[in-house]
Amino acid sequence: xxxxxxxxxxxxxxxxxxxxxxxxxxxxxxxxxxxxxxxxxxxxxxxxxxxxxxxxxxxxxxxxxxxxxxxxxxxxxxxxxxxxxxxxxxxxxxxxxxxxxxxxxxxxxxxxxxxxxxxxxxxxxxxxxxxxxxxxxxxxxxxxxxxxxxxxxxxxxxxxxxxxxxxxxxxxxxxxxxxxxxxxxxxxxxxxxxxxxxxxxxxxxxxxxxxxxxxxxxxxxxxxxxxxxxxxxxxxxxxxxxxxxxxxxxxxxxxxxxxxxxxxxxxxxxxxxxxxxxxxxxxxxxxxxxxxxxxxxxxxxxxxxxxxxxxxxxxxxxxxxxxxxxxxxxxxxxxxxxxxxxxxxxxxxxxxxxxxxxxxxxxxxxxxxxxxxxxxxxxxxxxxxxxxxxxxxx
Ligand SMILES: Cc1ncc(COP(=O)(O)O)c(C=O)c1O
Numbered sequence: 001x002x003x004x005x006x007x008x009x010x011x012x013x014x015x016x017x018x019x020x021x022x023x024x025x026x027x028x029x030x031x032x033x034x035x036x037x038x039x040x041x042x043x044x045x046x047x048x049x050x051x052x053x054x055x056x057x058x059x060x061x062x063x064x065x066x067x068x069x070x071x072x073x074x075x076x077x078x079x080x081x082x083x084x085x086x087x088x089x090x091x092x093x094x095x096x097x098x099x100x101x102x103x104x105x106x107x108x109x110x111x112x113x114x115x116x117x118x119x120x121x122x123x124x125x126x127x128x129x130x131x132x133x134x135x136x137x138x139x140x141x142x143x144x145x146x147x148x149x150x151x152x153x154x155x156x157x158x159x160x161x162x163x164x165x166x167x168x169x170x171x172x173x174x175x176x177x178x179x180x181x182x183x184x185x186x187x188x189x190x191x192x193x194x195x196x197x198x199x200x201x202x203x204x205x206x207x208x209x210x211x212x213x214x215x216x217x218x219x220x221x222x223x224x225x226x227x228x229x230x231x232x233x234x235x236x237x238x239x240x241x242x243x244x245x246x247x248x249x250x251x252x253x254x255x256x257x258x259x260x261x262x263x264x265x266x267x268x269x270x271x272x273x274x275x276x277x278x279x280x281x282x283x284x285x286x287x288x289x290x291x292x293x294x295x296x297x298x299x300x301x302x303x304x305x306x307x308x309x310x311x312x313x314x315x316x317x318x319x320x321x322x323x324x325x326x327x328x329x330x331x332x333x334x335x336x337x338x339x340x341x342x343x344x345x346x347x348x349x350x351x352x353x354x355x356x357x358x359x360x361x362x363x364x365x366x367x368x369x370x371x372x373x374x375x376x377x378x379x380x381x382x383x384x385x386x387x388x389x390x391x392x393x394x
Contacts, residue, residue, distance in 0.1 A: 031064055031298050055371035058350040060188065060218070060328045062251035062303075063367045066285060067295030070250070073288035080280040088280065089287040095259055098290050099231050104264040110277050112217055112245035112258030117143050118270040119180060119213050119241055119260075124149035128179025131170045133162045135355040137188045137215060149179065155357070160190045160322050160330075164198045168205035180211040180241075186218050186227070189355045189363045191324025196228040203238060211239045211266065218326040220249035220300060227325065234261050241266055246282070248327065249296055250289040255282040303327045303366045310364070310372050317385055322361070328352070330361040333383065337362050340382060347378040 056063065066074070073089070080086035092106045099105075109115040120143045124130065130144050134153040141151045152174060154166045162183070171178050183202065185194045194202075203212060214230045233240045241262040247253035257278060260267060289296075307329055311321045314331050322330040333340055337354050340362060344351045349371075352363030364375065 031302055053348055055349040055367055055374045057365040057367050057371060057375055058352050059253070060248065060326070060365045061253050062248060062299055062327070063371060064299055065251045066255075067251070067289065067292045069292040069295065070252070070285045070288045074255075074281040074285040077281045077284040083280070086280055088283040091283040091286050092259075094287045094290055095261075099234075099261055101231070101234060101261055102264075105234055105261055105267070107260045107262070107267045107270060107274065108276075108278055109258045109260065109274065110256040111247060111253075112215070112243040112260075113139060114256075114274070115241075115243045115258050115260045115270075116140050116213070116215065118273050119211075119243075120144055120149070121147060121273045122266075122270040123179040123211055127177070129174060129177050130180060130182050131167055131174070131178055132182035132184075133167075133187070135189055135358055136162075136182065136184045137217070138355075140182050140213075140215075152178075156190065159192075160358075161192050162187060162194050162198075164194065164202050164205075167202060171206040171210055175207055175210070178210055180213050181206065182213050182215070184215040184217075185230070186222060186325045188218065188326070189328070189330060189352060189358070189361075190322050191218075191326040191329050192322065193222060193224055193227040193325050195224075195226040197226070199228075199230055199233075203233065203240070209239060211241065213241045213243065215243045217243065217245045217248055219244065220296065221303065221327050222325040223304065224325055231261050234263060237263055239263070239266065241270075246286050246289055249299055250286075251299065252282060252285060252289065255279070255285060257282045257286050302369075306369060306372050307366045310366070310376065313376055314379070317380070317383070319383070328363055328365040330355075330358065330363050333360050333362055335360060343382045344375075344378055347374075347381070349375055349378045351375075 092108060093103055096103045096106050107115065109118065116139065120140065124144055124147060128149060130140060130149065130151040132140065132151065132153060133156055141153070144151055152170050154163055154170060157163050167181060171181060183194060185199070186192060216229060219229055229242070230240055231242050234242060241260050243258065243260055245258040246255070247258065260270070307324065307327065311329055314321055320332045337359055341351055341353065352365065355361065355363060366372065
């Protein structure tokens with residue numbers, strides 16, 4: 001790495017020793033170096049310092065940040081900062097190759113959030129509606145209401161899974177009005193999956209010209225063999241748009257890169273609203289991230305181990321957790337969540353917001369081992385041990 005490069009690895013490394021506390025779990029030097037870089041960033045002023053001091057378990061981010069290979073690739077791209085037409089590492093071709101589709105099946109977005117918004121304008125304008133569940137990643141619904149479109153929001157099943165037969169029914173009953181179906185798989189905030197059979201049931205159960213937006217932001221964390229990506233449906237030419245992001249497993253949320261995989265004509269309908277505002281650094285970083293499968297596996301392994309450990313501890317305290325396949329989970333507090341969120345904040349632990357109608361569930365993102373230890377310490381201070389755990393009777 002040359003002296004001239006604006007971001008040096010050395011500047012980021014250091015100060016990660018604290019992260020070793022909760023670490024009976026597969027300590028991995030590479031991941032700690034990654035975490036040190038992420039934690040070592042300092043924004044100017046009090047606001048930045050206050051932010052840095054928080055255990056950040058609110059937004060389902062990857063606390064370790066981009067891998068070494070990604071940092072190196074991005075550092076090599078600074079020289080394009082002052083250019084428009086620059087080599088971009090063939091990011092779209094790389095993504096297409098990664099999924100076994102054609103370049104024409106890929107549309108880049110500044111985060112998958114941009115993709116979701118593009119689907120919104122392309123398929124809702126003119127008074128159409130979304131069909132989806134609640135709670136889910138609700139920015140899809142807020143964007144819809146911003147463009148004066150409506151949503152048909154269906155409740156989750158008792159076990160917090162998405163109700164596929166109800167979705168099919170809602171689409172059939174409102175066929176003329178439906179702009180698209182939104183299926184977040186796995187679902188945020190519950191962490192529950194829709195199985196590959198259920199996805200097929202949905203696609204086969206609705207009229208074939210109704211588009212389905214399948215948001216796979218947390219795809220990389222899933223272990224359940226009943227789950228599968230829906231990208232193969234694009235190859236079949238079905239009316240599906242798959243949204244993916246570099247914000248989660250690749251640790252690049254602040255850099256903004258996501259994409260859609262979809263049939264060409266669906267992307268053509270979305271393209272006029274795309275801003276193309278993706279920066280040079282993240283395009284090169286994205287290519288490196290797709291190739292750095294070792295870093296991806298490390299983040300996945302450590303995150304899942306920590307999730308399982310934290311969930312087991314909470315359950316042993318008498319607090320049931322929704323079975324999650326993601327880098328976050330929900331714990332049932334059995335009391336309103338809002339004051340608890342505030343109490344965590346006072347202890348410098350940022351946790352998820354309320355997700356109505358699940359207002360007694362707290363969503364917790366998986367941070368570093370040190371952050372999870374801070375979470376558990378705060379949890380024990382804030383929440384009473386339940387009868388189930390203390391054995392004081394029922
Ligand atoms: C399910 C889901 N989809 C999309 C996004 C948007 O992510 P980004 O715009 O960073 O790609 C998020 C972010 O948390 C999410 O949880």
